[in-house]
Amino acid sequence: xxxxxxxxxxxxxxxxxxxxxxxxxxxxxxxxxxxxxxxxxxxxxxxxxxxxxxxxxxxxxxxxxxxxxxxxxxxxxxxxxxxxxxxxxxxxxxxxxxxxxxxxxxxxxxxxxxxxxxxxxxxxxxxxxxxxxxxxxxxxxxxxxxxxxxxxxxxxxxxxxxxxxxxxxxxxxxxxxxxxxxxxxxxxxxxxxxxxxxxxxxxxxxxxxxxxxxxxxxxxxxxxxxxxxxxxxxxxxxxxxxxxxxxxxxxxxxxxxxxxxxxxxxxxxxxxxxxxxxxxxxxxxxxxxxxxxxxxxxxxxxxxxxxxxxxxxxxxxxxxxxxxxxxxxxxxxxxxxxxxxxxxxxxxxxxxxxxxxxxxxxxxxxxxxxxxxxxxxxxxxxxxxxxxxxxxxxxxxxxxxxxxxxxxxxxxxxxxxxxxxxxxxxxxxxxxxxxxxxxxxxxxxxxxxxxxxxxxxxxxxxxxxxxxxxxxxxxxxxxxxxxxxxxxxxxxxxxxxxxxxxxxxxxxxxxxxxxxxxxxxxxxxxxxxxxxxxxxxxxxxxxxxxxxxxxxxxxxxxxxxxxxxxxxxxxxxxxxxxxxxxxxxxxxxxxxxxxxxxxxxxxxxxxxxxxxxxxxxxxxxxxxxxxxxxxxxxxxxxxxxxxxxxxxxxxxxxxxxxxxxxxxxxxxxxxxxxxxxxxxxxxxxxxxxxxxxxxxxxxxxxxxxxxxxxxxxxxxxxxxxxxxxxxxxxxxxxxxxxxxxxxxxxxxxxxx
Amino acid sequence: xxxxxxxxxxxxxxxxxxxxxxxxxxxxxxxxxxxxxxxxxxxxxxxxxxxxxxxxxxxxxxxxxxxxxxxxxxxxxxxxxxxxxxxxxxxxxxxxxxxxxxxxxxxxxxxxxxxxxxxxxxxxxxxxxxxxxxxxxxxxxxxxxxxxxxxxxxxxxxxxxx
Numbered sequence: 001x002x003x004x005x006x007x008x009x010x011x012x013x014x015x016x017x018x019x020x021x022x023x024x025x026x027x028x029x030x031x032x033x034x035x036x037x038x039x040x041x042x043x044x045x046x047x048x049x050x051x052x053x054x055x056x057x058x059x060x061x062x063x064x065x066x067x068x069x070x071x072x073x074x075x076x077x078x079x080x081x082x083x084x085x086x087x088x089x090x091x092x093x094x095x096x097x098x099x100x101x102x103x104x105x106x107x108x109x110x111x112x113x114x115x116x117x118x119x120x121x122x123x124x125x126x127x128x129x130x131x132x133x134x135x136x137x138x139x140x141x142x143x144x145x146x147x148x149x150x151x152x153x154x155x156x157x158x159x160x161x162x163x164x165x166x167x168x169x170x171x172x173x174x175x176x177x178x179x180x181x182x183x184x185x186x187x188x189x190x191x192x193x194x195x196x197x198x199x200x201x202x203x204x205x206x207x208x209x210x211x212x213x214x215x216x217x218x219x220x221x222x223x224x225x226x227x228x229x230x231x232x233x234x235x236x237x238x239x240x241x242x243x244x245x246x247x248x249x250x251x252x253x254x255x256x257x258x259x260x261x262x263x264x265x266x267x268x269x270x271x272x273x274x275x276x277x278x279x280x281x282x283x284x285x286x287x288x289x290x291x292x293x294x295x296x297x298x299x300x301x302x303x304x305x306x307x308x309x310x311x312x313x314x315x316x317x318x319x320x321x322x323x324x325x326x327x328x329x330x331x332x333x334x335x336x337x338x339x340x341x342x343x344x345x346x347x348x349x350x351x352x353x354x355x356x357x358x359x360x361x362x363x364x365x366x367x368x369x370x371x372x373x374x375x376x377x378x379x380x381x382x383x384x385x386x387x388x389x390x391x392x393x394x395x396x397x398x399x400x401x402x403x404x405x406x407x408x409x410x411x412x413x414x415x416x417x418x419x420x421x422x423x424x425x426x427x428x429x430x431x432x433x434x435x436x437x438x439x440x441x442x443x444x445x446x447x448x449x450x451x452x453x454x455x456x457x458x459x460x461x462x463x464x465x466x467x468x469x470x471x472x473x474x475x476x477x478x479x480x481x482x483x484x485x486x487x488x489x490x491x492x493x494x495x496x497x498x499x500x501x502x503x504x505x506x507x508x509x510x511x512x513x514x515x516x517x518x519x520x521x522x523x524x525x526x527x528x529x530x531x532x533x534x535x536x537x538x539x540x541x542x543x544x545x546x547x548x549x550x551x552x553x554x555x556x557x558x559x560x561x562x563x564x565x566x567x568x569x570x571x572x573x574x575x576x577x578x579x580x581x582x583x584x585x586x587x588x589x590x591x592x593x594x595x596x597x598x599x600x601x602x603x604x605x606x607x608x609x610x611x612x613x614x615x616x617x618x619x620x621x622x623x624x625x626x627x628x629x630x631x632x633x634x635x636x637x638x639x640x641x642x643x644x645x646x647x648x649x650x651x652x653x654x655x656x657x658x659x660x661x662x663x664x665x666x667x668x669x670x671x672x673x674x675x676x677x678x679x680x681x682x683x684x685x686x687x688x689x690x691x692x693x694x695x696x697x698x699x700x701x702x703x704x705x706x707x708x709x710x711x712x713x714x715x716x717x718x719x720x721x722x723x724x725x726x727x728x729x730x731x732x733x734x735x736x737x738x739x740x741x742x743x744x745x746x747x748x749x750x751x752x
Numbered sequence: 753x754x755x756x757x758x759x760x761x762x763x764x765x766x767x768x769x770x771x772x773x774x775x776x777x778x779x780x781x782x783x784x785x786x787x788x789x790x791x792x793x794x795x796x797x798x799x800x801x802x803x804x805x806x807x808x809x810x811x812x813x814x815x816x817x818x819x820x821x822x823x824x825x826x827x828x829x830x831x832x833x834x835x836x837x838x839x840x841x842x843x844x845x846x847x848x849x850x851x852x853x854x855x856x857x858x859x860x861x862x863x864x865x866x867x868x869x870x871x872x873x874x875x876x877x878x879x880x881x882x883x884x885x886x887x888x889x890x891x892x893x894x895x896x897x898x899x900x901x902x903x904x905x906x907x908x909x910x911x912x913x914x
Contacts, residue, residue: 037865042837044863083771084793085837085893098769105837107867107890348912 007032007139009111016048019059019067028052032135034111036104042086049089049102049115053128056119058089058101068101078119080112089116114138169473172480173296176257180249184300187249190242191305197235199312201228202447206320210440246301254293261285261476267484270550274510284479288472295469302458310455313448320441320448324427328449331419332456335412339460342408349401356394363387416453420446493572497657498561499526499688501547506556508546516542517711520556524704529689531699533732534708540692543708544660547690548579560658578656578683582663584643591620592627594646598654606653614649615679616642641672648679659689665698673698696736705729756812758820765824771831775803775812783811788831794885798832839865841886841896844906847913854913856886860894867892872913884914 012020012033024030030052039045040062047060051072058068070091077092087109089102104112114135121131177184204224212220265281273281317325367374367383374383427442429435506520517539524530532540546554549565558565565573578598586594595610596602602610607627611617619642623629631638638646644664651659661680665673677698680691684701693699705722707715707729715727722729764776768785775783786803790796791813798817802810814820817828839860846857846866854869867888869875875887882898896902899910 042834042862044839044860044865083835083837085839105890105892107892109890348914352914 006030007135008035009033009108009139010035012048013046015061016046016059020048020050020057023050023057023067023069024052028054031132032115032139034102034104034108034115036102036108036112038086038103038105040100040103042103047102047104049112051115051118056091056101056115060102063101068099070099070101072119072122075119075123078116078123080109080116082109087112091119111138169470172477173292173473176253177296177300179256180253183245183249187242187246187301188304190238190245191301192308194235194238194242195305195309195312197231197238198309198451199316199448200231202444202451203316204228205447206438206440206444208440209443210438246297250293250297253296254289257289257292257476258285261289261479264479264482264484268479268482269484269552270545271510271553272482281479284472284475288476291469291472292476295466295472298462303462306455306458310452310459313452313455317445317448317452320445321437324423324437324442324445327426328419328423328445328452330422331415334415335453335456336460338408338412338415339457342404342412345404346401346408349397349404352397353394353401356390356397359390360387360394363390416450420449423449491569491572492563492567493569494561494563497576499528499657500524500559500561501658501688501690502557502559502562503543504557504559506546506554506558508542508551508554510551515711517546517554520713522706522713522716524688524690526688527686528704529684529702530691531696531702531705532690532692532708533696533699533705533729538708539711540708541662542711544579544662544690544692547660548577549573575654576657578651578654578659580644580647580651580659580661580664584640584647586631586638586643586646588631590627591623591629591631591646594631595649595653598650602653607649610649610653611646613652613679613682614645615675616645616649619645639672641676644672644676645679648676648683652683657687659684659687661689661691661693663692663694665693665695696733707732755810758812758814759816760819761821763824764821765827767827767830771834773827773831786811787835788814788828790832790836793836793838798829801828801832837862838893838895841884841894841902843903844909847909849912853889858894867894869913876913878914884910 006029012035016035020030020033030050032051034049036047036049037044039047040060043062045061047058047062050057050059054073055069055071059066060068070093074093074095075091076094076096079090081088081090086103086105088100089104089112091099091101093099102112118131118135122128204227208221208224211217212224262285265285314325317328363383363386367387374380423442423446427437427445430437431439431442501522501524503520503522506517507515508517509515520543532543534540545551546558547565549570552566560568560573560576587597592604592607595607595616599606604627608617611620611627620627620629648664664680665676673695681701691699691702699705699719703718705715705717705719706713707722707727709728715722715725715729717725723733758775762778764778766774766776768774772785772787774785777783783803783805786805788801788803790798791800791802799815801814801817803812803814805811814828817825817832820828839862841858841860843859844856845859845864846855848855854872855866856869857864857866867890869886870889877885878899879885882900884896884899886894886896888894896910899907899914902910
């Protein structure tokens with residue numbers, strides 16, 4: 001068994017292996033093993049399902065005899081029953097008997113789903129090698145943890161930042177640090193100067209106390225005071241210059257990093273956004289880049305400065321008196337350990353405060369934007385009561401945490417003071433006893449001791465900020481390292497696009513585990529108006545996504561005017577297609593700029609004409625600011641239909657060869673639908689047009705209708721042909737004409 | 753639409769194939785092959801249990817399982833127990849955190865288990881009576897009936913996340 005090459009989700013426990021080994025035959029290759037986490041009676045434990053080319057073997061000590069074995073060929077149906085917090089693999093055999101070979105938590109449910117599909121497919125006579133491809137893809141998809149440290153990765157196959165060599169991370173970050181090297185070096189020099197200047201005053205204090213004051217030397221006193229004043233003045237000036245230069249290079253670094261991340265984010269394929277929320281990408285560009293920048297500065301500046309400060313102070317202290325130095329170092333372990341302990345103790349309090357505060361803000365974000373609902377249901381008093389309750393809880397937790405947050409820094413400072421007291425006590429005794437230590441040296445020593453704890457604290461907290469920065473580095477480099485859209489590099493174009501579109505044997509699946517489109521063969525002639533209909537989730541939009549080249553990893557070919565779309569320049573190709581979506585996406589910009597987005601160099605009259613064609617000009621002209629109306633601002637709320645007409649105007653201006661409408665009129669009333677429909681009809685004349693429509697009445701102009709169901713084209717023809725066929729399309733039309741009648745009469749009623 | 757509520761002794765339940773059952777009303781009506789599901793699995797326990805047929809259509813609702821006749825109550829409870837697995841956490845064995853992801857090892861009435869929690873804010877819910885509901889990164893659920901009654905070590909470990 002060990003020698004065989006089979007798939008497994010984790011190391012197979014010895015007890016399972018002992019049961020499986022004697023059941024393996026050389027002529028029946030083991031394909032995969034799923035190690036599960038529950039026993040038959042729903043207790044935590046180990047169980048497993050092993051599948052060979054012809055058999056399945058379940059191992060679980062709570063099964064009768066510990067093992068359940070069967071032939072795949074005997075299976076009538078295998079399914080996964082998903083329950084609450086646990087699932088079962090259920091098998092019905094051809095002789096009618098039923099068995100439950102496996103119980104498991106959701107942790108392995110995806111694998112068991114795959115196993116059930118595999119068993120069904122193989123028992124149904126499908127090609128076993130093709131099925132193994134799906135099995136491999138499912139296992140691969142689940143390899144979302146680092147094999148070395150077990151840490152969950154952002155996506156399958158992503159590099160684990162925890163295990164990546166630190167040198168590699170530094171090398172990646174150096175790209176942004178290098179251009180700033182001259183400025184950073186200047187900052188370092190200035191920092192060294194500033195540190196040096198900071199170390200002078202305590203040293204001078206020694207002379208002041210030991211020599212100048214006892215000797216009552218006024219002249220020297222003035223000289224020393226002037227020197228001290230100058231050193232402070234120079235120190236302040238140096239710090240101002242240093243902080244400014246540092247801010248400049250910091251801003252330049254963060255600017256470069258943000259530009260890079262944003263540029264990459266724009267070029268990433270849709271499949272990246274399928275797995276990563278847009279909010280998360282925005283956070284990475286705004287928040288994580290700032291965290292990284294802060295940490296880079298900490299590493300490139302503060303670590304060096306604080307280190308030299310620490311070494312400098314210790315050297316001076318040793319130079320002054322080694323015995324007192326050792327004495328002053330005594331509280332260091334206490335301070336370091338205390339800072340660590342405090343960090344650990346205070347974190348839960350911050351979390352608790354955050355939790356309670358989140359509850360308070362959730363009441364705010366719920367009730368303030370929904371104030372109309374609150375008022376209409378006279379819920380004001382309830383809202384106030386709820387808010388006060390959560391606010392009270394926040395108050396209680398905050399007060400609790402205040403005890404530790406206020407006490408601890410005071411305790412630490414007390415420990416440091418105790419260190420100083422110790423030096424005062426011992427050192428003072430030595431001064432009085434005349435043991436070779438002067439009063440000035442003691443005063444100066446105390447000053448250095450206080451300064452010494454700054455760098456100590458800095459290094460005590462460094463690891464925490466390192467861990468925090470590392471998480472940000474991972475998220476940012478996930479974008480920077482991701483592959484951009486494939487053929488951005490191709491520059492091939494066509495002299496003119498007539499609009500003939502062909503799908504040839506197209507198959508597609510998002511993650512290879514389930515086919516979303518199967519055997520799509522379709523020819524659309526130039527100027528055709530094609531309607532795509534089908535129930536939700538049937539694959540209509542996916543078909544359009546492939547045509548738009550949002551995904552390129554499909555099998556088969558999609559041709560435009562006989563040319564494979566994958567061979568065309570992506571920018572050029574998308575430039576030939578006008579795409580109007582169900583939800584009109586408008587930018588926070590003027591109406592003019594929103595329309596001109598598709599053609600930035602469009603003249604004013606071109607934009608007005610486009611708006612006119614889209615039935616948008618009239619309502620735009622009615623706005624006080626006309627085409628200068630800022631969208632998204634207070635009071636400028638356009639209706640869904642108006643927004644849609646602006647997005648159609650955008651498509652008109654683009655003057656594309658191919659038009660795609662993805663349920664463009666799905667969320668508007670009948671009257672607006674007519675206005676939009678009118679605009680669409682003007683727009684599509686003479687162009688190849690593809691319309692996805694939920695409302696079949698919008699397809700009245702279509703000369704070809706395609707019915708998609710479960711990823712396959714099941715009907716294809718004109719409206720009349722499909723009605724005569726009395727298939728799926730016929731049934732959809734029947735259902736809709738009934739609901740349309742109801743809708744029309746309701747609208748009429750409302751109008752009356 | 754009239755909903756059939758089952759209050760107590762007007763119906764008898766018989767097991768079909770766990771977790772499916774048949775309901776025989778004393779007025780002669782029969783509902784066959786239904787599966788009980790909690791309408792309030794988080795807050796309501798065994799109150800308001802819906803009975804769904806094979807097409808997931810509701811056929812009746814049990815108002816309170818504890819008020820059924822004892823044999824029927826046992827049958828319904830057995831079906832619910834089979835369907836719902838929310839292990840009760842008896843003790844915290846270990847808790848670690850790295851990069852914001854929590855790893856808990858806990859002792860439950862079904863044995864010891866280790867799981868990860870992706871988001872401590874949304875995946876750990878604390879109720880006012882001390883009850884804590886936890887969802888792991890694979891969507892499995894766990895429950896602490898009252899975290900204030902756990903041993904000192906467990907409370908200390910939980911203190912980081914609650």
